[in-house]
Amino acid sequence: MEKTKLSVNINKIATLRNSRGGNVPDVLQAAIDCQRFGAEGITVHPRPDERHIRYSDVRAIRPIITTEFNIEGYPSEKFLQLVEEVRPHQVTLVPDPPDALTSNAGWDTQAHLDFLKEVIARIKATGARVSLFVETNEEDIKGAALAGADRIELYTEDYARGYNKDPENAVAPYAVCAAIAHSLGLGVNAGHDLNLDNLRYFVAQVPHLLEVSIGHALISDALYYGLENTIQMYLRQIALGHQDKQAQSSESTSVAD
Numbered sequence: 001m002e003k004t005k006l007s008v009n010i011n012k013i014a015t016l017r018n019s020r021g022g023n024v025p026d027v028l029q030a031a032i033d034c035q036r037f038g039a040e041g042i043t044v045h046p047r048p049d050e051r052h053i054r055y056s057d058v059r060a061i062r063p064i065i066t067t068e069f070n071i072e073g074y075p076s077e078k079f080l081q082l083v084e085e086v087r088p089h090q091v092t093l094v095p096d097p098p099d100a101l102t103s104n105a106g107w108d109t110q111a112h113l114d115f116l117k118e119v120i121a122r123i124k125a126t127g128a129r130v131s132l133f134v135e136t137n138e139e140d141i142k143g144a145a146l147a148g149a150d151r152i153e154l155y156t157e158d159y160a161r162g163y164n165k166d167p168e169n170a171v172a173p174y175a176v177c178a179a180i181a182h183s184l185g186l187g188v189n190a191g192h193d194l195n196l197d198n199l200r201y202f203v204a205q206v207p208h209l210l211e212v213s214i215g216h217a218l219i220s221d222a223l224y225y226g227l228e229n230t231i232q233m234y235l236r237q238i239a240l241g242h243q244d245k246q247a248q249s250s251e252s253t254s255v256a257d
């Protein structure tokens with residue numbers, strides 16, 4: 001079973017810095033430290049108005065990456081040129097309009113198939129892996145495969161909302177869609193509103209989960225626990241989720257015997 005990697009989204013550190021001008025907190029140092037503290041990837045999501053991470057941050061961060069660099073965003077011409085210059089390991093395409101507060105929907109991959117085919121081919125030419133941010137809709141996952149994506153990122157806001165009320169029901173569509181994606185040859189990532197409460201169960205229940213990217217909750221938790229402890233706490237939840245998954249699969253094997 002492949003271990004799910006934790007990619008830390010550092011947009012919120014940039015948002016805090018931008019609220020005052022100056023360079024506190026230092027986003028570049030934060031990226032270095034997240035990796036030193038155990039993060040297995042760094043995620044950034046530049047938006048056209050650069051109110052979170054800036055294009056210049058993305059350029060500055062690239063040389064200090066020792067893990068995996070994941071750049072998320074809408075594939076505007078400016079974004080594509082940034083990707084071609086910076087050459088990250090992974091690009092996650094998100095269909096968010098320029099003024100979106102945060103990502104709020106996955107791709108309609110059928111409606112945008114030709115556009116996605118074109119931009120995915122262009123990004124792949126840089127050597128990057130391409131992931132498409134999608135909701136739990138089988139047709140959109142099929143469209144992601146047709147468009148030439150390597151992976152999908154399951155948009156987990158609905159899971160996070162539903163988890164407290166009915167975790168089993170909340171996770172069910174994600175488990176189904178991850179299995180479908182895997183059967184189509186797509187890798188599976190996930191992200192948005194994952195946190196210390198809901199992460200373990202998600203990892204335990206969703207098959208083939210290669211990576212989670214987490215920002216808002218993780219950086220908020222770091223105010224209380226410190227960045228190093230917090231990253232370790234998230235890694236622990238992932239490890240426990242894997243243990244639960246293994247226990248479930250040995251239980252089902254022994255029932256079958």
Ligand SMILES: CC(=O)[C@@H](O)[C@H](O)COP(=O)(O)O
Pocket residue numbers: 009011012045052072094101102103133191192215216
């Ligand atoms: C695609 C996704 O869910 C994240 O990239 C999210 O958009 C985080 O970015 P912000 O923290 O800037 O909202």
Ligand SMILES: NCC(=O)COP(=O)(O)O
Pocket residue numbers: 009043072153190191192193194213214215216217218
């Ligand atoms: N791709 C999701 C991500 O990078 C972080 O989302 P969130 O944890 O800030 O909601």
